[in-house]
Amino acid sequence: SAVISQKPSRDICQRGTSLTIQCQVDSQVTMMxxxxxxxxxxLTLIATANQGSEATYESGFVIDKFPISRPNLTFSTLTVSNLSPEDxxxxxxxxxxxxxxxxxxxxxxxxxxL
Amino acid sequence: QKEVEQDPGPLSVPEGAIVSLNCTYSNSAFQYFMWYRQYSRKGPELLMYTYSSGNKEDGRFTAQVDKSSKYISLFIRDSQPSDSATYLCASPMDSNYQLIWGAGTKLIIKP
Structure with missing residues (x-):
């Protein structure tokens, strides 16, 4: 099975800032x-990260708030923008x-x- | 009604007991079923993955699927304190791979 590494493991952020989370897989995968x-x-699904195309978001989640990148078959990032306590x-x-x-x-x- | 129902517990049993964890589902289109184990501050870890009705065994763990009653179970034999975790059942929806999750049952094994 694939080994998946996420960074950072934890963070404390100020309101209004953004955080980008990285996800690295040790082998090529079809879907993230x-x-x-x-x-x-x-668990609540935010989105499916599609390689080479825009992410597919679930109801209640929008690209402006949760932009996602997937530049290749082993890596993806999720950014949580304009942070509020609800995030x-x-x-x-x-x-x-x-x-x-x-x-x-x-x-x-x-x-x-915070 | 949620598509996958699971009692959140907590379920507390003595060490060495047989544990039975259960989920029911409403969508007869569900074909695959998974059990994940999640320790505190960790991601879900795949325990069992079953397709057909019947039993699948892996060491101390047995997954059982009864499609006629839409009931899935995970049995843990000779339970250990290290089995204390939250156990989540899940099934993928159709062909889009989206997992429908149960609420997760928190299991506590008392030494």
């Missing part, structure tokens, strides 16, 4: 995903090596907003 998880809750959460990256395999996850980025 970004999730948000509130403490003690399940305090855990952000997780996942990947699928191919369409017949399940998703594997990184260890997440814990984001706190």
């Amino acid at each position: 995903f970004w999730y948000r998880q509130q403490p003690g809750q399940s 305090s959460s855990i952000y997780l990256c996942s990947a699928m090596t191919d369409s017949n395999q399940p998703q594997h996850f990184g260890d997440g980025t814990r984001l706190s907003i």
Whole structure:
């Protein structure tokens, strides 16, 4: 299975600033995903990061707030823009090596907003 | 009604007991089912991945799928304190690979 590394593992940010989270996979993968998880809750899909095209966002998430890049088959970034206290959460990256395999996850980025 | 229902617990059992974790789902189109384990401050880790009805065993873990009743289970034999974690069930929607998640059950194994 793919090994997924996320950076940073945690951060504390000021309101109004932005944070970019990096997700690196140790092998080429077909699909990468970004999730948000509130403490003690399940996962909510933010978007699917498509290589070579724009990300596909889920209802309630917009590109202006959560711009995503996927420059190649092993790397993606999620930016959380114009941070507010409501953005305090855990952000997780996942990947699928191919369409017949399940998703594997990184260890997440814990984001706190002052 | 949520498409995947899971009791959030917590479920507390003594070490060595057999643990039964369960989910029900409403969409008969669901074909694949996963169980993930999530330790505190870690990402979800894939435990079991099943397609058909019946049982799949991996060491102390057995995943069971009953498509007739839309019920999936994860059994842990000889439970250990290191099994204490949150267990999430999930199923992908159709062909777009979006996972529908249960709420996750917090499991506590008491030494």
